[in-house]
Amino acid sequence: MSVDVLTFGLNHVSAPVSVRERVSFPVDVLRPALDGLRSAFGASVREAAILSTCNRTEIYCAAEPQVQEHIPSWLADFNRLEAGSLRPHLYQYQQNDAVRHAFRVASGLDSMVLGEPQILGQMKDAVRAAEQAGSLGTLLHQLFQRTFSVAKEVRSQTAIGAHSVSMAAAAVRLAERVFGDLSQAGVLFIGAGEMIELCATHFAALKPKNMVVANRTLERAELLASRFVAKTMKLSDIPDRLADFDVIVSCTASSLPILGLGMVERATRSRRHRPMVMIDLAVPRDIETEVGRLADVYLYSVDDLGRMVQSGTDARRAAVVQAEAIIETRVQHFMHWLQSREIVPAIVSFQQSAEEVQQAELERARRMLARGDSPEAVLEQLARGLTQKYMHGPLAALNRSEGEERQQLLGLMPRLLPTVERRR
Known part of the structure; x- marks a missing residue:
């Protein structure tokens, strides 16, 4: 098949x-x-x-x-x-x-x-x-x-x-739309993968007031934070500290949301309704979609950022x-x-058949030499035998063919027959 x-x-x-x-x-x-x-x-x-x-x-x-x-x-x-x-x-x-x-x-x-x-x-x-x-x-x-x-x-x-316009750069622009200068902003990164690292690189260039990395594995969080003079915290600490951050960027491999509506509502009340920018780059999403309905929260998904960066592709x-x-x-x-791979079995089969013919004719030549026949006669018989067996298949197929099939075979035969390079 x-x-x-x-x-x-x-x-x-x-x-x-x-x-x-x-x-x-x-x-x-x-x-x-x-x-x-x-x-x-x-x-x-x-x-x-x-x-x-x-x-x-x-x-x-x-x-x-x-x-x-x-x-x-x-x-x-x-x-x-x-x-x-x-x-x-x-x-x-x-x-x-x-x-x-x-x-x-x-x-x-x-x-x-x-x-x-x-x-x-x-x-x-x-x-x-x-x-x-x-x-x-x-x-x-x-x-x-x-x-x-x-x-x-x-x-x-x-x-x-x-002129790359990355998702990470788009995340920074969205935060700047809300806060303008980010030098007094607190930024929380949830996750420690490649996308979070890219985002952290872009945000760090603007020298925000503080940056914190939260991750399931604290060692990975510390490794990433050390590159940007950032702090770390456990995922379990997020509910109590979420109100401290103006910008939250999340991209984890969690199969369930990390930030729910109730948690974010409590954070906005603690912040006295100062705005929050939440950027969810995860699929499945890390932040419940209902969070986007809150008046003081600007929630963006990976698709939102995608639409934003399209303008930079011209x-x-x-x-x-x-x-x-x-x-x-x-x-x-x-x-x-x-x-070419599909014809390999046919080529292998053809080569095996040719080698079987070669071995049969060689064995016949050896028997002739063993009984005393002249080497010249043996060589002539070997060449004749190989030629006849080589020609038998194509000629038999040509004799059995008719009409269009015969014309196709006649067209192919010159390409299949060997040519002899004569020395001058």
């Missing part, structure tokens, strides 16, 4: 954050999800990898074509959703389109922030997770290695990453055409490699 490259997923374009957060795969769920996917489809899914970020969840497969009808239902079932509610937001690609999509994602062409570099690292993390789960084979390994190479080529040969759009041309060329190269 043939194996195709298939991609299934949803992203910031096809689905709002309220849908994306329900089909995200935290790091500790990736292994069970990959095991469950292969268990559900058996040998029909040969290889698989899952990419899950705040902006997208995608499944990459090397699988038999018929599974594409059923994987969307598996994705819904695994996340305990109705398949009908998920399907309108899903896209799926096959073969060339799936390869092209992977190249575009890694190159930042499919990102909320055009040209952003974080997605490449996230894709590499997804590949490592698939390798550790034992779900990565030759086909997907080759696909992703070429994907990383294409992303590097696009970034080095085009201006797609120039300078890079001119590079998109060049990047797409690079990607299209590399897609063709990968598909050629993939098609």
Whole structure:
């Protein structure tokens, strides 16, 4: 059965954050999800990898074509959703389109922030997770290695990453809209991952009054805080200290909200209704959506920041055409490699048959030499025997053929027959 490259997923374009957060795969769920996917489809899914970020969840497969009808239902079932509610937001690609999509994602062409570099690292993390789960084979390994190479080529040969307007920079701008000068602001970062580190870098440049990092693992919080002369605290201390902060930026891997409506209401009362800016970059979300209804709270989700940064992408759009041309060329190269793999069994079988003929004729020649035949006669018989057996198959097929098939064989024979280079 043939194996195709298939991609299934949803992203910031096809689905709002309220849908994306329900089909995200935290790091500790990736292994069970990959095991469950292969268990559900058996040998029909040969290889698989899952990419899950705040902006997208995608499944990459090397699988038999018929599974594409059923994987969307598996994705819904695994996340305990109705398949009908998920399907309108899903896209799926096959073969060339799936390869092209992977190249575009890694190159930042499919990102909320055009040209952003974080997605490449996230894709590499997804590949490592698939390798550790034992779900990565030759086909997907080759696909992703070429994907990383294409992303590097696009970034080095085009201006797609120039003048970057990041989510972290957008977070700072939103806070400045409310408070103006941030030098007297208290900033709380919840989480200690890459996105929080980027945000902390941008906020630290404006020298706020104080910065605090809260994280489930205090050691990671202290490591990040030490880079920015910030303080740390436990997640359990947040309810009592939330009122101390003007800006809260949260991005954790928690499956449940960390900041609820009641907690934030109490904080606003303690602050005597001074405004708070709350930026939730997590998927699933860390802050209950109802918090946004409070009069003194300015709550922004990852989608809100995405819309804000779109205005800063014009300078890079001119590079998109060049990047797409690079990607299209590399897609063709990968598909050629993939098609070459499909004929390998036929080539191996042909070579084995040729070697069997060779061994049979050599054995016949050895017997002739052993009984005393002249070497010249043996060589002539060896050449004649090899030629006859080499010609038998094509000539027999030509004699049996008719009409259009015969014309096709006649056209192919000159290309299949060997040529002799004569020395002058």
